[in-house]
Amino acid sequence: MSDGDYQTFTNSTAEISERSQLAITLLPFAMVDQLSGRAEGRRRVEIRVLGPLEVAHRGLPVQIPRRQSRILLGILALDANRPVQVDRLIDLLWGTEPPENARTIVQIRISQIRSILCPDDAHGLDVRLEPRAGGYVLEAAPDSVDVLRFRDLLRRGAAAPADRIRAALALWRGPLLGRDAMPEITASYGQALEAERLTAIEHLLDIEMRSGDSGRVVDEFLPIVLDNFVREPLVARFLRALHQAGRTAEALKLYDQCRRWLASEFGSDPSKELHDAYREILAQTSQEPTAVSFRPAMPKLLPANVNDFTGRISEVTWIADRLLPDGRSGAALIAIAGPGGVGKTALAIHVAHLARARFPDGQLYVDLHGADDHPASARDVLGRFLRALGVDGSAIPEGQDERAELYRSLLADRRVLVLLDNARSDSQVAPLLPAEPLCAALITSRSRLGATLGAATLDLDVLDTVDATALLQRIVGTARTSATDGATAVLCDLVGRLPLAVRIVGAKLAGKPHWTVDRITNDLRDEDARLDHLVHDHLDVRATISVSYAGLEPDAQRAIRILSDLPDRIAGWQAAAALGIAPTDADLVLDQLVDAYLLDVAGADSTGTVLYHLHDLVRLFAAERARIEDPSILRRAYRERAHTALLAGLQAACRAANDGDHMVIRGDQVASVVDSLQTLVQRQPLAWFDSVRPGILPSLRQAQRDGNVGLCWEIAVVSSDLLALQRSFDERQLVLDIGMSEAGATGDVVGQAAVLLALGKLRADQFLADEALGCFERSLSLFESAEHQHGIGVSMAYVAMAHRFLGRNDEALEYCERALTRLTDLEEPGGRAHLLRSIGQIHLAKADFAIADDYFEGALGLCAEFGPFRRIEAQTQFWQGNLRLKQDRVDEAQALFTRVFDACREIGDVTGMCQALRGLSRCLVVRNSPERAREILLQALELAEQPRSTMLSRSIRQDLDSLGG
Known part of the structure; x- marks a missing residue:
């Protein structure tokens, strides 16, 4: 993770006031010089290489158009104040195959760089490019090149060590030289600098742990640790920091990740230092599994900063002046108003990025679509914000007022920045505003907003x-x-x-x-x-885009026409699927469009996948060209390919999250996933699903309009299964409504049956057993009419489950046995294991202990033979633990519940973890340890409430009541 945009200059001098510190944080380097007393004449040139190359002259950015020149300047800056031989420059630029005139090219590029750096009299400048025997040297003051400043901050002892280290780390804006970096440069400079950076992080972790305040840095450095498992001393420190912050379960899981990675990559075990850290944590942890109580997450939802943001110094200063608490009783509210195209969003996002250090507990962002026909509702936005703050889907209240109350409660005593973009009215944004004086909200709108909210309003004018x-x-x-x-x-x-x-x-x-x-x-x-040329409603940019469009290669022209039909925030794999080309070829085409300013890079999702965005006006133009140049049947084929690729990814994610396709109904769609996406989805199925989740409903509606019935209901069903893991009831209902509408309108019996089955699962998760039974029975009837044998077996199993929920064990047993016969004939081991466990549960309820045990053992045997089926295995072991308790075999029961807890923690099954803790508490009650049982139940309650009461938390409270508390 790289810090960005000057944010750590706030602590550079102890005597600067808080307001002045924020001003320094937000202003360009040239203004920092003035505020901190440096001579303006000495800081007229700056070079930054810890990220994409940036050059500033007298506080204004300097463009270096040629890539070779940027690379040369970057090399000289990395070796600042040390001569670099021409032969070395040639090696780094061309490797083993330099052109015959390589020396001449270097001389020309050096001359161009010198003219850019020193366009006038160079006397008094603190950066000079001079020839040396056989090479060149960039002479620079320590504050003129960020790599020199980085090392100088880590050497100086004038300020507190933690402040210096943070200031040094904040200079890193991304990979060395950004996209201009070459493998030779990375090998020569990047590895050593990265090692210095990691060492600095290790020192900072040591300092924070000694002060007992490691909790504020673990989230910041987690991505860096995940990318540097080979740096075992760093991982060891991070494990201890997580443990000190009360996040022991995460520390143990991280150690296991690192151990597996080391074994896979190098065939080695963790080092003694890393293993010692692990053992120390274990020694300080109770023998029984412990759960981590709910802690609000630290959301970082800001869109990517605007790379070429220019000017607006007075506006930035004005906003900075109002972001600080300054003794007020409520949150800082700043409304930025102005006409379309004046740069409201760009300014707000730019300031938000620069001010991140002042809001370390997170940044929230939403586009409210105030100028659209369908503006976002405050209720839906609050749901998104609560999920971003770590609230489980089932714990999110239904009503808007209750959601707003929970939202304000989670922001209490925290420093969070909320950016509400493109707002329509005060009433739309009022429920989304934080109440605490430590928080702030930035609002942008085409209307003047905030008068009824007490907001400070900035009327944004055109540029000078x-x-x-x-x-x-x-x-x-x-x-x-x-x-x-x-x-x-x-x-x-x-x-x-x-x-x-x-x-x-x-x-x-x-x-x-x-x-x-x-x-x-x-x-x-x-x-x-x-x-x-400039303003004509939505067609005002047609002439401009036509000029750029005409200069594209035919493949790129076809690509932008196709991209205009895809949902926003486009991933490379989606573009590749729609275009029908390899992902690497699609990346080249997308880069062409980015270079032509027809496609924007929208940042990366949580899996690291780069996302692209078509500006609305560009999308309109491209769609118009598509209607002119591409037959409608061809455009439908492009969309169908993209939707099929989405379905394939969703199916792969569902398999990875559930250890297979147990009890899943599939249609006739043939969908395969490219290798690179398959690996990503298998490694992070739910993170990947989160990244594509915003595009599911638009894709479903497109498939519905196109009449792709099979695609429509299959995407709906598999999306519902994945949304179930996140307990998102509202979205499940929406996607299933679309799937049912399309399947019903076209008479697709199998599709209707599959959607009804998914709808029944939703009703069961909502604890509406009667409605769930009705859905399952109608699904079974439709599968029987279609003679769909697999569907019949699966729907019978779910009919049995509904009867069991309703306490009708005889009916449940009958349907389970019928379903088991069907799925045995179809050779479906996962479904068979599921049914054997269900039959065991029924016999357990009837006190037929020996028979129940046989069925549980049968289910576990199938898991061992055909698995791993981790969820089914954990569920079966949980019920077997309950059986052992009834058989007075307490030691075996406790061992089973412990294994269930560990397995559920590994796969992220919160419900399973809580149930395992309930089982362990019952073991302790039998052992006459009611106080310890109460402690375990309280841990389960902290984990289950999330932070609002759920059905599971109410069951835990009943267990506590039975103990007399």
């Missing part, structure tokens, strides 16, 4: 001429505009200095390298035609 010109230069490149600064300013004034209009002009110039500023300025001088 200097910033508009700088923005255009960043888009186009200084090489094409620096010689015509006056003409560039005239051009920006012609388009009203509206950021969106400036970007449109910049896109035209960038898409046509042979065009000049004068040419496009002359086009726009005609006032009668200017609005046609």
Whole structure:
């Protein structure tokens, strides 16, 4: 994980006030110099290589258009104040196959870099590029190159060590030199610098643990630790920090992950240091399994920052001044209002990123779609925010007021920043506002909002001429505009200095390298035609995008037409499926579109997958071109390929999360997953599902409009199974409604039966046993009419389950035995194991202990022979533990419940963990240890409440009541 955007300068001097510290955090380096008393003349050039290369001159960004020049400057900056031989530069640039004129090219590029760094008299500059015998040296002051500053901060002793380390780590904005890095450079410089960074993190962990405050750093450094299991001293420290923060279960799980990785990658066991940390944690942990109580998560939902954000210094300062608590009684509320295209969202996101250090407990973000026909409801947004804050789906209240109360309660005494983008009205945002003075909310809207909320309002105007010109230069490149600064300013004034209009002009110039500023300025001088070029409802950018579109290769043109039909936040695998090409080829096409400014990188999801976004206006243009150039039957085929790929991924995620396709109904759709996606889904099934979840409903509606019945109900059913693991009742109902509507309208009997089966599972999870039974019986009837043997067997099993919930054991046993016969004939071992366990439960309820044990052993035997079926095995062992208790075999029961707890903790089954703890408490009651039983039940209750009472938590309370408490 990389910190970004100057955020740790807040602690650089002890005497700076809190308000001044935040101002320093948010302002560019040149203004930091003024505030901290540095001489302006000495900090006129800055170079940053700890991330994508950035250069600033007198506080303004400097564009270096050629990749070779950027790489050369990056190498010299990494070796700042040390001569670098030309031969070494050639080796790093071209490896073993340099061109014949390599030395000449290096000389030319060095000359270009020198002219960019020192465009005028270089006297007094703190960065100088000078020749040395056989090479070059970049002479730089320690504060002029971030890598020098990084090392200097770690050496100096003037400030507190923790502050220095944090300031040094905050300089890292991403991988060394970003996308310009080459393997040779990474090998030569990156590994050593990364080692220094990891060492600094280790020192910071040591400091925080000595102070007893490790809880505030573990979430920050977890992604780095997960990427560096080979660095065992770091992992050992992190395990101890997690344990000290009260997150022992996570520490033990992380150790097991690292142990498995070391065995898989190197065939080795953990080092003594790492193993000692593990044993220390075990020694301090109770013999019985313990559960971790609910702790709100630290959400980080901000979209990616705007890379070419320009100007707005006074606006940034104004917002910074109002973000601090300053003795107020409520949260800071700031509303940014202005016309469409003025840059409200860009400003809000930019400030939010820069202010992250002031809101260490998380950042929430939502697009409220206030300008759309269907704005987001506060109730739905609160549900999303509560899930992001760590609340289990079943614990989220139904009503909006109750959700708002829980939301405000979770934000109490925390520093959280809430960004509400594209709001429609005060009434829409009011329930989403935090109440605590330590929190803040940024609101953007096309209307003036906040008057009834007490918000400070910023009316955002167009850019001034200097910033508009700088923005255009960043888009186009200084090489094409620096010689015509006056003409560039005239051009920006012609388009009203509206950021969106400036970007449109910049896109035209960038898409046509042979065009000049004068040419496009002359086009726009005609006032009668200017609005046609820039503003004409949703078609106002058609001419601009057509210019860029015409410059694309045919494959890229086809790609953007196809992408216009995909749901927003597009992953590479989706594009590859829709295009019908390999993922690597799709990446090249997507990069082409990104380079043409027709596709935006929207960041990465929790699995690390890069996501792309089509601007709404670009999407409209591309869809229009698709209607003109592609036959409707072909466009439907593209969509069907994307939907089929989504179905394949969902099925793979469902298999990975449930250890197979037990009791699952599949249709006739043939769906396969590419190897790279298969690996990702198997490793992180639920994280991957979360990343595609926003696109499921739009994809379902597309499939419904296209008449793809099988795809529609299969996506609905498998999505419902995955949503069940997250206890998301509302979304399950929505997807199943669409699946049933399509299957019913077309008379697809199997589809209707499969959706009814999924709907019955939903009703069962909602504890509506009678309704669940009705759904299962109708599903069974439809499967029988279609003579679908597998469906008959599965639906019989669920009819039996509903009867068992209703206490009708005889009916349940009859249906279980009929279902078992069907699934045995179909050679379905997972389903058979499920049924054997269910029959065992029925006999256990009847006190037929020997018969129940036989069925439980039979289920476990199938799990061992055909598995692993971890969920079925854990469920069976839980019921077998209850049987052992009734047989007075307490030692065996306790061992079984302990194994169930460990297995459920590993697979993330919270319900199973709580039930196992209940079983352990019963063992302790039999052993006449009621107080210890009460402690175990209280641990289970903390885990189950999440933080609102559920059916499971009520059962635990009943157990506590039976103990007399």
